[in-house]
Amino acid sequence: MHKRLSAGDRAFHTVNYFVFAVIALLCIFPFYYLFINTISNNDLSSRGLITFFPREIHFSNYAQVLHIPGFGHAGLVSLGRTVIGTALTVGGAAFLGFLFTKQEMWGRKFWYRFIIVTMYFNAGIIPWYVTMLNLNLTNNFLAYILPAIVSPFFVILVKTFVESLPAALQESAQIDGAGYWTIFTRIVFPLITPILATIAIFSAVGQWNSFTDTLFLMTDQNLYTLQFVLYKYMNEASSLAAIVRNSSGGQGLDLANLQTPTSIRTTVSMIVVFPILLVYPYFQRFFVKGILIGAVKG
Numbered sequence: 001m002h003k004r005l006s007a008g009d010r011a012f013h014t015v016n017y018f019v020f021a022v023i024a025l026l027c028i029f030p031f032y033y034l035f036i037n038t039i040s041n042n043d044l045s046s047r048g049l050i051t052f053f054p055r056e057i058h059f060s061n062y063a064q065v066l067h068i069p070g071f072g073h074a075g076l077v078s079l080g081r082t083v084i085g086t087a088l089t090v091g092g093a094a095f096l097g098f099l100f101t102k103q104e105m106w107g108r109k110f111w112y113r114f115i116i117v118t119m120y121f122n123a124g125i126i127p128w129y130v131t132m133l134n135l136n137l138t139n140n141f142l143a144y145i146l147p148a149i150v151s152p153f154f155v156i157l158v159k160t161f162v163e164s165l166p167a168a169l170q171e172s173a174q175i176d177g178a179g180y181w182t183i184f185t186r187i188v189f190p191l192i193t194p195i196l197a198t199i200a201i202f203s204a205v206g207q208w209n210s211f212t213d214t215l216f217l218m219t220d221q222n223l224y225t226l227q228f229v230l231y232k233y234m235n236e237a238s239s240l241a242a243i244v245r246n247s248s249g250g251q252g253l254d255l256a257n258l259q260t261p262t263s264i265r266t267t268v269s270m271i272v273v274f275p276i277l278l279v280y281p282y283f284q285r286f287f288v289k290g291i292l293i294g295a296v297k298g
Contacts, residue, residue, distance in 0.1 A: 031273065037266040038062070046262040061267040070221060071229060071268075078226035081144040082207040089203040090196050092149040097158025098184050112159075119152045129216055139220045143213060148206075154199045161195040162188060205276055230272050233264060 005013070037045045041056035049055075066072065099105055100112045122128070137143040165188070173183050189196075211227035218224060224232075 031270075031277065034266050034270050034273075037262065038270050042263045045266070061263050062271070065264070065267045065271065068233070068264075068268075070224060071226075073222065074224045074226045074229040077141075077223060078208060081141070081225065082204050085145050085148050085207045086200055086203045088145060088149045089151060089154065090200050093151060093154035093158050093199055094189060094192065094196055095184065096150065096155045098162055098188055099180075100155065100159045101162045102180070115150065115152050115155060125216070132217055138217045139223060140217075141223060143217050144207070144210075144225075147213075148203070151203070154203070157195055157199065158192060161192050165191055201280065204279065208276060226272055230268050233268050 033051075036052075036054040037050050038061050039057050039059055040050045040054040041058075042061070044050055044055055096115070100108060102108065105111075132138060132143060132147075137146070169187055169191075170183050173187055178186075209227055211225060211231050214223070214225050214228035215231070218228075
């Protein structure tokens with residue numbers, strides 16, 4: 001049976017739907033604006049005449065951007081650091097979060113607080129750079145991976161999630177002779193997949209979007225990430241537009257298809273953002289369950 005809503009309830013729901021629809025449009029519009037500028041007349045786009053609807057649609061920008069030197073290799077570096085870094089971050093958070101729930105762990109309180117305190121205090125960029133330099137992590141792919149394996153925030157989420165599981169599950173396994181590794185891999189790990197999926201998407205987005213570590217640590221162009229290349233392209237869009245025009249021969253191209261600084265910026269930005277736009281909605285269903293259960297012990 002459907003409950004009949006009062007006039008006040010209907011008005012409340014109507015206002016809610018309207019407000020959330022406006023917020024959703026405000027979130028979507030920047031991506032829509034980028035996209036229509038990548039497929040519209042490049043001359044009109046560079047003059048700011050493309051606002052709500054594409055004009056003189058073409059898709060040559062995407063093909064021509066691939067001629068930019070180093071773009072494809074940077075994509076592979078970003079993909080590698082995202083996949084490997086996310087996997088190790090999830091594994092590290094899962095194992096440490098599980099260990100910190102064990103009362104018999106040696107120095108448990110000290111090590112837990114030692115990790116958590118790094119959330120609030122850090123030495124700054126210069127000591128961080130000196131440390132990475134002394135560890136030989138400049139111009140080294142491991143600089144993208146090793147520092148992210150232990151994340152205090154993710155460890156807290158997993159620890160709280162594990163503590164919310166029935167203790168009898170682990171106790172019964174111990175009575176049957178299971179060790180810590182068996183309990184973790186066969187009992188705990190399958191039960192904490194919601195919070196691990198949440199951590200995975202947070203870590204993946206962070207790895208994919210990061211470029212400051214490349215800026216400070218990498219001078220080898222073979223280790224440039226896609227986001228850092230985007231950062232460079234934003235500053236060098238005019239010269240890159242000329243490079244793309246020259247690499248395409250510059251013949252048979254009308255003004256609508258000739259690359260401009262605006263077309264370079266919008267097309268590269270869209271290519272960089274697109275993988276996250278595909279992955280994020282898939283993992284979103286884990287967010288509410290993972291964060292709520294991981295944040296509130298019950």
